[in-house]
Amino acid sequence: MAEPVKQSEIFDRKRRRLVRDRSYRRTGGHNFLMQIMSDEILDRLNLVKRNFSKALLIGQISDGFRLQLSERKIATVTAESGSMHVQDRGGIQCDEDRIPFADHSFDLVININTLDTVNDLPGALALTRRILKPDGFFLASVIGAGSLSSLKAVLIEAEGDKIAPHIHPQIDVRTLGDLMTRAGLTLPVTDVDKLRLRYPSLKRLVDDLRDIGGTNILADATDSISKAAYNKAKKLFRDNADAEGKTEEILEIIYLCGWAPHPDQPKPTRRGSAQTSLKSALKS
Numbered sequence: 001m002a003e004p005v006k007q008s009e010i011f012d013r014k015r016r017r018l019v020r021d022r023s024y025r026r027t028g029g030h031n032f033l034m035q036i037m038s039d040e041i042l043d044r045l046n047l048v049k050r051n052f053s054k055a056l057l058i059g060q061i062s063d064g065f066r067l068q069l070s071e072r073k074i075a076t077v078t079a080e081s082g083s084m085h086v087q088d089r090g091g092i093q094c095d096e097d098r099i100p101f102a103d104h105s106f107d108l109v110i111n112i113n114t115l116d117t118v119n120d121l122p123g124a125l126a127l128t129r130r131i132l133k134p135d136g137f138f139l140a141s142v143i144g145a146g147s148l149s150s151l152k153a154v155l156i157e158a159e160g161d162k163i164a165p166h167i168h169p170q171i172d173v174r175t176l177g178d179l180m181t182r183a184g185l186t187l188p189v190t191d192v193d194k195l196r197l198r199y200p201s202l203k204r205l206v207d208d209l210r211d212i213g214g215t216n217i218l219a220d221a222t223d224s225i226s227k228a229a230y231n232k233a234k235k236l237f238r239d240n241a242d243a244e245g246k247t248e249e250i251l252e253i254i255y256l257c258g259w260a261p262h263p264d265q266p267k268p269t270r271r272g273s274a275q276t277s278l279k280s281a282l283k284s
Contacts, residue, residue, distance in 0.1 A: 009119040011168070012219045013081075013095060016117055020060070020082030023213035029060040029085060031211040037141040037253060038065050040193065044255065045110075045139060055108035056131065058096060060085045060213075075107065076099075081114070081211075086241055095276050096124040102135045111140035115216060116170055125183035135262035138185060143214070144192065144254040145172040150240065150247055151205060159225065159232035166216050166225060173254050185258030186265055191255045198246035202237040 008211065038061065054075045066076050066089075078091030079099065081124055086093045094100055096111070097120035109128050118124045128138055147170055155166055174189045181187040199205045224235070242249045259265060 005118075009219055010048045010127060011117050011217050012118050012221070015217045015221075016095075016213075017082050017093075019215055019217050020080065020151050021084045023211055024060055024082055027211045030063055031208070033208060033251070034060065034062070035210050036063060037197070040253070040255060041065075041110060041141055042114060042278070044257065048137060050137065052108040052137070052143045054106050055110060056101065056106045056109040058109070059114045061110070061112055063089075068149040077106070079277040080242075086204040095119070097127065098123070099124070099127045099131060100154065101225075103130050104136075105131045106192050107133045107135070107136040109138045111132060111138075111142075113141060113212060115140060115176075116144070117168060117213075121171070122179055122182060125179055125185065129258075129260055131284045132260035134260055135265065136260040137257065138259070139254055139255075139256050139257045140179075142176070143170065144176070144252045145170040146192075147250060150237070150249045151202075154202070154233045154236040154240075155225070155229075157236055158229045161228075165218050165221060168216070168218055171254075177252060180256065180258045184261060186261050187257040188256065190254060190256045193255065195251040195253060197239075197251065200241075200250060201247050202234045205237075269282055 043066065052072070052074050054077070054152075055069055056077050056079060057069075058079045060082070062076070066078075069076055078089045079087055079096075080091060080092055081084045081093065082096050083093050085091070092100065096118045097115060109132060115121060115124070132138060138183050148167060152167060177188050177190045180190075197205075197208075203244060206215075237247050238245075240246070
């Protein structure tokens with residue numbers, strides 16, 4: 001009998017762990033992009049008129065974030081694909097599509113900045129729904145499609161005919177909403193916060209990406225960009241600078257939330273009828 005064909009994966013799991021450990025060594029989980037996302041997640045959570053008792057925190061989430069949940073009497077468990085963060089916090093090392101927790105273990109799951117590099121994102125969202133108690137809440141942020149347009153442009157121009165993948169594909173807000181629905185999460189809401197950042201050099205931008213574990217972990221990644229191409233990319237980046245010597249880069253941060261099913265939940269509105277932001281939806 002023939003062996004089943006192993007489905008190829010987009011991301012190299014081992015490389016992902018190494019990159020996330022490297023980012024933790026660089027920053028200890030403290031960097032301004034994670035802080036922005038964490039603050040926004042807390043703002044949205046504070047709008048939810050519900051008491052939670054036990055939360056799963058996925059990603060390199062700071063002690064300050066955990067403390068704020070503790071002040072609300074919410075016990076926390078940490079999960080992260082890298083080993084160093086969870087070793088420091090007594091958490092569980094795992095990929096999001098291989099979460100080892102039993103069904104209905106948590107009434108709150110928070111994921112900050114990891115979903116864009118999960119091999120089986122539909123499976124990860126389905127697992128999230130399963131480990132939530134009925135009427136449990138899922139809240140997440142992720143860097144989405146439309147991000148890093150300046151970086152992509154200079155890399156393509158610098159490499160010419162020898163273009164190689166250095167940035168992984170990013171997911172768009174509509175697809176995330178569809179995937180939450182497919183996973184069985186109810187009342188899904190998504191919105192986008194566009195960050196306009198200005199950098200004095202390409203190196204500073206790349207450093208920020210390294211700080212959040214945002215460098216190349218594609219399974220079919222080729223060798224690193226050549227020195228000549230990288231130097232050309234740096235020059236192209238500088239050439240795009242404004243009068244103050246800084247080049248704009250855009251990050252589109254997608255915030256998403258959904259609920260584990262429960263009979264007492266309100267019925268969802270007709271698809272495409274919602275005109276409010278995630279924050280507005282949480283107030284209702």
